[in-house]
Amino acid sequence: DTGVSQNPRHKITKRGQNVTFRCDPISEHNRLYWYRQTLGQGPEFLTYFQNEAQLEKSRLLSDRFSAERPKGSFSTLEIQRTEQGDSAMYLCASSSYRGTNEKLFFGSGTQLSVL
Amino acid sequence: DAKTTQPNSMESNEEEPVHLPCNHSTISGTDYIHWYRQLPSQGPEYVIHGLTSNVNNRMASLAIAEDRKSSTLILHRATLRDAAVYYCILRDLVTQGGSEKLVFGKGMKLTVNP
Numbered sequence: 001d002t003g004v005s006q007n008p009r010h011k012i013t014k015r016g017q018n019v020t021f022r023c024d025p026i027s028e029h030n031r032l033y034w035y036r037q038t039l040g041q042g043p044e045f046l047t048y049f050q051n052e053a054q055l056e057k058s059r060l061l062s063d064r065f066s067a068e069r070p071k072g073s074f075s076t077l078e079i080q081r082t083e084q085g086d087s088a089m090y091l092c093a094s095s096s097y098r099g100t101n102e103k104l105f106f107g108s109g110t111q112l113s114v115l
Numbered sequence: 116d117a118k119t120t121q122p123n124s125m126e127s128n129e130e131e132p133v134h135l136p137c138n139h140s141t142i143s144g145t146d147y148i149h150w151y152r153q154l155p156s157q158g159p160e161y162v163i164h165g166l167t168s169n170v171n172n173r174m175a176s177l178a179i180a181e182d183r184k185s186s187t188l189i190l191h192r193a194t195l196r197d198a199a200v201y202y203c204i205l206r207d208l209v210t211q212g213g214s215e216k217l218v219f220g221k222g223m224k225l226t227v228n229p
Contacts, residue, residue, distance in 0.1 A: 004158070033216065042202055042219030043159065056216065091158050104151075104217060106158025 002026075004107035006092050012113045013082055020078045021110045025094030032075050033104065034067055035091040036060065043091055049075060050097065082114045119203045121223040127193045128228050135188040135223060137203030147206045148179060148186050149217065152199040159202065159219070162188065198227045 005024040013019050025032050031050050035043035046065070047057045051072035061067075064082075069075040079086055089111050093104040120138040127133040139148065149164040163170055163177045165186075170177040176189040190197055200222040 035219075040221070042200075042221050045216040045218065048216060093158070103161040103164075104159075106160065108156070108158055 004092055004094050004105050006090075006107035006110050008110060009108065010111045010113075012115065014115050015084060016081055018078065018080045019082055019112065020076055021090055021092075021112075023075045023077070023092030023094075023107060025074070025092070026096075026105055029094035029096050029105070030072070031095045031097045031102070032069055033093040033095075034075070034077050035093065035106075037089040037091060037109070038087075046077075079112075082112075084114045087112055087114045119205060119220055121201070121203055121220065123221070124224040124226065126226045126228060127190075129195060130192055133190040133193045133197070133225065133227075135190070135201050135203075135225065136185065137187070138185045139203070139205055140184045142183050142205055143207065145207050148177065148183075149204045149206050150175070150177065150188050151202045151204065151217075151219075152197075153202070153222070154196075154199045162201075164206075193225075193227045195227050195229060198225055200224050 004026055007022045011019055033048040034046040036046055037043040044060060045058050046061050047067050048055055049069040052069050064080045067077045089109040091106055091109045093106040095102050095104050147164055147166050150162040151159040152162050153159045163172055163175050165177045165179055178187045202219050202222040204217050
């Protein structure tokens with residue numbers, strides 16, 4: 001169990017550029033979540049997958065955001081035409097869904113700064 | 116989603132027990148109480164969860180009031196590594212296959228003094 005891995009750890013980009021983050025979940029975990037966290041706030045839910053199916057998307061996930069989880073393994077989160085308001089920590093979590101006993105395991109996040 | 120209320124912050128001393136309160140007066144009968152914590156520069160970490168009965172694990176204990184309108188996370192012997200933001204979250208898992216996301220609030224910052 002190597003934990004949830006997120007890359008890159010830090011990303012600095014200019015406004016209007018596209019960025020892509022990658023999340024590698026714990027092996028064989030069937031659920032994968034994306035959250036966003038700004039300074040002083042708790043994580044905000046963005047979307048989640050069960051295997052390769054995207055089951056729910058938050059209203060926070062505008063048309064500029066897209067997430068994929070091909071083959072139900074790693075996941076990518078892409079932000080197109082970044083804006084300064086997109087600056088945040090993007091967190092990924094995975095779980096082996098077991099109903100009421102589901103425990104989420106989080107990665108250390110990708111810190112995005114949009115200049 | 117039913118909401119929880121936590122103090123903004125608490126302080127404790129190393130090697131002493133710490134009781135972290137959480138109010139959830141609008142909890143429904145199918146809401147589970149989950150606790151996560153977030154150490155500096157890290158993602159949140161699962162601590163414990165329960166429904167009605169008190170729960171213990173290697174990290175902490177969870178004491179749930181009889182009316183379930185409040186709960187307390189108990190760290191039996193605080194260490195400097197317990198300094199973190201603690202989140203108390205209600206999660207309804209009745210609707211399997213429905214929305215089962217964790218909804219985080221602002222949490223409560225615990226400072227542990229040496």
